[in-house]
Amino acid sequence: MTVEELNSFFKEAFPGGDGEGCPVRFADGRRAVVAHRFAASQLRPGGTISGPTMMGLADMAMYALVLSAIGKVPLAVTTNLSINFLRKPEPADLVAEARMLKLGKALAVGDVTIRSEGSEAIVAHAVVTYSIPRRP
Amino acid sequence: MTVEELNSFFKEAFPGGDGEGCPVRFADGRRAVVAHRFAASQLRPGGTISGPTMMGLADMAMYALVLSAIGKVPLAVTTNLSINFLRKPEPADLVAEARMLKLGKALAVGDVTIRSEGSEAIVAHAVVTYSIPRRP
Amino acid sequence: MTVEELNSFFKEAFPGGDGEGCPVRFADGRRAVVAHRFAASQLRPGGTISGPTMMGLADMAMYALVLSAIGKVPLAVTTNLSINFLRKPEPADLVAEARMLKLGKALAVGDVTIRSEGSEAIVAHAVVTYSIPRRP
Amino acid sequence: MTVEELNSFFKEAFPGGDGEGCPVRFADGRRAVVAHRFAASQLRPGGTISGPTMMGLADMAMYALVLSAIGKVPLAVTTNLSINFLRKPEPADLVAEARMLKLGKALAVGDVTIRSEGSEAIVAHAVVTYSIPRRP
Numbered sequence: 001m002t003v004e005e006l007n008s009f010f011k012e013a014f015p016g017g018d019g020e021g022c023p024v025r026f027a028d029g030r031r032a033v034v035a036h037r038f039a040a041s042q043l044r045p046g047g048t049i050s051g052p053t054m055m056g057l058a059d060m061a062m063y064a065l066v067l068s069a070i071g072k073v074p075l076a077v078t079t080n081l082s083i084n085f086l087r088k089p090e091p092a093d094l095v096a097e098a099r100m101l102k103l104g105k106a107l108a109v110g111d112v113t114i115r116s117e118g119s120e121a122i123v124a125h126a127v128v129t130y131s132i133p134r135r136p
Numbered sequence: 137m138t139v140e141e142l143n144s145f146f147k148e149a150f151p152g153g154d155g156e157g158c159p160v161r162f163a164d165g166r167r168a169v170v171a172h173r174f175a176a177s178q179l180r181p182g183g184t185i186s187g188p189t190m191m192g193l194a195d196m197a198m199y200a201l202v203l204s205a206i207g208k209v210p211l212a213v214t215t216n217l218s219i220n221f222l223r224k225p226e227p228a229d230l231v232a233e234a235r236m237l238k239l240g241k242a243l244a245v246g247d248v249t250i251r252s253e254g255s256e257a258i259v260a261h262a263v264v265t266y267s268i269p270r271r272p
Numbered sequence: 273m274t275v276e277e278l279n280s281f282f283k284e285a286f287p288g289g290d291g292e293g294c295p296v297r298f299a300d301g302r303r304a305v306v307a308h309r310f311a312a313s314q315l316r317p318g319g320t321i322s323g324p325t326m327m328g329l330a331d332m333a334m335y336a337l338v339l340s341a342i343g344k345v346p347l348a349v350t351t352n353l354s355i356n357f358l359r360k361p362e363p364a365d366l367v368a369e370a371r372m373l374k375l376g377k378a379l380a381v382g383d384v385t386i387r388s389e390g391s392e393a394i395v396a397h398a399v400v401t402y403s404i405p406r407r408p
Numbered sequence: 409m410t411v412e413e414l415n416s417f418f419k420e421a422f423p424g425g426d427g428e429g430c431p432v433r434f435a436d437g438r439r440a441v442v443a444h445r446f447a448a449s450q451l452r453p454g455g456t457i458s459g460p461t462m463m464g465l466a467d468m469a470m471y472a473l474v475l476s477a478i479g480k481v482p483l484a485v486t487t488n489l490s491i492n493f494l495r496k497p498e499p500a501d502l503v504a505e506a507r508m509l510k511l512g513k514a515l516a517v518g519d520v521t522i523r524s525e526g527s528e529a530i531v532a533h534a535v536v537t538y539s540i541p542r543r544p
Contacts (some may be wrong), residue, residue, distance in 0.1 A: 082535065101533050111533065122510065127492065127535060133425065
């Protein structure tokens, strides 16, 4: 799937959520870049962006990467997600970059690096495995 | 913190979210049980409850467990969360049971088992590490 | 496979290593208990048992559990292992208890709790995924 | 610590094991490269290098990276290691590249990519956390 197709698909699949606003910036089957717009409602005590927000972003970045590699297979599902929260993110937009480590027939494994927009410091790092349903 | 104190704290800390509706059922510093009310809006393609919903529940169950053990330390933060999604959950309430594996001065580690309400089958299993800020 | 069959198989498959000495104490497809005999040569600086020793033990306990569930399928392989080292183990024998979280057709997921022999304190906790080759 | 100092330290700390033979090729506090010499004795059924061998290599690569960043602090210990085994490695030397994701006062987090010598394909990918003891 192309960036345009991914953004249309996410808008439809996740209405009212992170699918709005064209989050996918890049995706070529080996790498994908997905943004998360900052919303004050997701702040946690201490002024930090919530963990589930970052977990959802990591998951979506890997989903975009997988679909850009194998085409529109909506029933690809996450089987494992492991995330380290490394620094308190600024109250700002986040950018996630997913990298394919292995694309097999049954499983895709990648890692996702999350930074605040415009910053080099890594806010969170995740490794995500998707299970790919067998195709006829 | 007691179950009542935890439910009050969560209601305040996460208004409009999973903190509503007294999610904490049990917490004694070694084990905690936290429920998630099913909401059709969290369904994913395929009729399944979304991964981020379950990650948020695992995180909250461990947070409740940590606070029941060390008292009201809101700035305790997740440093690592690793989750396996094992079965497609029913469109039903979820119940998460957190168990303390280690409570140290600086880190608390526990695992969280998520089931559909009334079912024995494990829907997801997470291991969560919280960092505990040094107290004066 | 039964406990006796597992111990014979491990002795053959890992000569000179942890397969010697009947490490498997119990295995019924849902739970397995595997021991590790203490050897001074595996000590690390600080008098602690090395991490790789415990990782190998966690892996072997899950392998025993999987084979006790599905029979002699030697090519079942680990795809993911995530371990938390929780306490410095005594220079003593270790006992690992593996519990099946999900046994599917293609993947088996379990967790493994490692203690020093005779102690209740958890030394390490791992979650291990095995990939099961398709059978004809 | 420099590459030379690391190789001397490993030789002393792990006699007869992976510390022999100058495994550290590069280390500058941000990145480290550590090699593992192939030994037929570590082969598993199916002709593959054993999982514990790769887990030990990932752990050692991160240890070298941490010590190259903070100096000789032998009691730095692994608290978490999560590894995905992605491809069956050739019966050949392995090369592990560790990258620092976060170096804090109490914790260091990095990821480690393992390849067969001379190959681009990733054989295993690990994320490793070290706890750094407080210094006086």
